[in-house]
Amino acid sequence: MLAAVLLLLSACADMSSQAPAGLNRRRMPKPYLRDDDDAVVKTDRNGNGPPPLSFNSDGTFQISIFEDLHFGENAWDQWGPQQDINSVKVINAVLDHETPDLVVLNGDLITGENTFLENSTSYIDQIAAPLAARGLTWASTYGNHDHNFNISGAGILARETTQWPANSRTRSMVAGRDAGVSNYYLPVYAAHCRGRRNCTPELVLWFFDSRGGFYAGERREDGKQVGQPDWVDGSVVDWFLTTSSEMRREHGKTVPSLAFVHIPTNASLALQTERGRHSVDEHGQPGIDDDFPLAQQAQGWCADGSNGRECAYGGQDVPFMQAIADTPGLIGLFSGHDHGNTWCYRWDRLVPGMTVAGHGVNLCFGQHSGYGGYGNWIRGARQVRVSVDSLRSHVPEAETWIRTEAGSVVGAVSLNATYGADYYPSTPNDKTYCPTCNYTAAASVSRRR
Numbered sequence: 001m002l003a004a005v006l007l008l009l010s011a012c013a014d015m016s017s018q019a020p021a022g023l024n025r026r027r028m029p030k031p032y033l034r035d036d037d038d039a040v041v042k043t044d045r046n047g048n049g050p051p052p053l054s055f056n057s058d059g060t061f062q063i064s065i066f067e068d069l070h071f072g073e074n075a076w077d078q079w080g081p082q083q084d085i086n087s088v089k090v091i092n093a094v095l096d097h098e099t100p101d102l103v104v105l106n107g108d109l110i111t112g113e114n115t116f117l118e119n120s121t122s123y124i125d126q127i128a129a130p131l132a133a134r135g136l137t138w139a140s141t142y143g144n145h146d147h148n149f150n151i152s153g154a155g156i157l158a159r160e161t162t163q164w165p166a167n168s169r170t171r172s173m174v175a176g177r178d179a180g181v182s183n184y185y186l187p188v189y190a191a192h193c194r195g196r197r198n199c200t201p202e203l204v205l206w207f208f209d210s211r212g213g214f215y216a217g218e219r220r221e222d223g224k225q226v227g228q229p230d231w232v233d234g235s236v237v238d239w240f241l242t243t244s245s246e247m248r249r250e251h252g253k254t255v256p257s258l259a260f261v262h263i264p265t266n267a268s269l270a271l272q273t274e275r276g277r278h279s280v281d282e283h284g285q286p287g288i289d290d291d292f293p294l295a296q297q298a299q300g301w302c303a304d305g306s307n308g309r310e311c312a313y314g315g316q317d318v319p320f321m322q323a324i325a326d327t328p329g330l331i332g333l334f335s336g337h338d339h340g341n342t343w344c345y346r347w348d349r350l351v352p353g354m355t356v357a358g359h360g361v362n363l364c365f366g367q368h369s370g371y372g373g374y375g376n377w378i379r380g381a382r383q384v385r386v387s388v389d390s391l392r393s394h395v396p397e398a399e400t401w402i403r404t405e406a407g408s409v410v411g412a413v414s415l416n417a418t419y420g421a422d423y424y425p426s427t428p429n430d431k432t433y434c435p436t437c438n439y440t441a442a443a444s445v446s447r448r449r
């Protein structure tokens with residue numbers, strides 16, 4: 001594992017060295033800050049952006065999660081752009097079968113260490129175009145590959161909100177260098193409310209930035225790039241706890257929620273390894289489980305905050321895990337990052353070796369959606385559907401399944417009170433190869449999560 005981390009870090013550095021000069025630090029746009037209650041209704045300071053999210057008149061709301069799209073691989077040859085073309089086909093293939101009310105882009109939208117400074121954020125347009133053509137809006141979290149020497153989360157956010165103001169819902173509600181960028185929430189209102197100021201949301205969507213990668217345009221004195229910590233920062237946890245408790249007080253009740261973050265927490269690893277190799281049961285938690293052990297937040301960092309070679313995991317995601325575990329009404333935390341994992345696990349106990357106990361929140365992976373990034377597991381996108389009725393049950397519930405690029409549905413489960421004890425068909429471990437692709441090139445960039 002440690003060797004893999006070191007390989008990852010050195011691979012990133014090597015890739016970046018192939019990019020051209022012109023590496024002056026860009027001026028970062030200021031994040032949008034929540035400074036008044038209007039932020040809940042308006043979508044930015046100028047009142048631009050799509051109208052608030054709402055349930056359909058039949059009481060349902062569906063999300064399509066595309067993760068690890070990894071646009072912009074090998075920008076200097078033909079192999080990379082070919083992967084981007086294939087990834088656009090995945091987006092369209094999934095959306096030919098699904099009609100989501102929101103798309104979530106759950107991190108690693110772009111392989112930043114492969115892109116050139118001059119156009120590193122313009123890859124967003126390739127992702128945005130097929131979504132906008134269908135009239136869809138999206139909300140992003142940024143992944144470790146979105147934070148790099150030639151690209152920054154702030155830069156991607158600026159591209160999203162200036163080029164696609166009617167479609168991008170991505171925001172930044174926590175200021176500070178340590179917070180990362182894509183930390184925000186989106187309320188979803190009942191169909192008849194349409195975002196009226198006095199409506200109580202039926203559902204809240206939380207988005208977190210697990211950071212990682214490198215700080216844009218920064219080098220240490222020895223010339224090496226500056227690594228960015230790869231966990232949800234404490235300032236973001238504080239904001240989440242404060243904002244969610246304010247929300248409870250304001251509405252006089254717990255609003256059910258879903259959460260999205262690119263890198264999974266250590267709880268996912270603890271559950272995956274609790275009883276050895278087959279702790280994730282193919283019928284209890286159907287999905288692909290090939291990234292074993294999986295890579296989690298705070299991987300490769302020491303407890304003192306240094307990212308030396310000697311530490312496999314520093315435990316800095318404990319405050320975030322605690323907050324996730326203790327948030328009432330939170331149905332699931334959805335992650336990407338580990339392209340070879342696609343299961344959901346209901347975290348309902350203290351797993352040996354951990355200090356934080358789960359109380360029933362589901363920890364879910366999506367499906368590797370892009371042709372960039374390591375692995376040839378069949379591409380696809382996890383779907384999540386809730387209804388006003390399912391949210392009002394004693395334990396709020398969600399339906400979820402994966403739509404593959406082949407059009408099939410796999411891993412369909414109900415995230416309800418008995419998930420984990422229920423029996424489901426296992427998920428086939430299908431692969432999809434691209435006949436026009438050069439897999440020698442692919443092998444050289446493999447295992448970069």
Ligand SMILES: [Zn+2]
Pocket residue numbers: 068070108145337339373448449
């Ligand atoms: Zn990835």
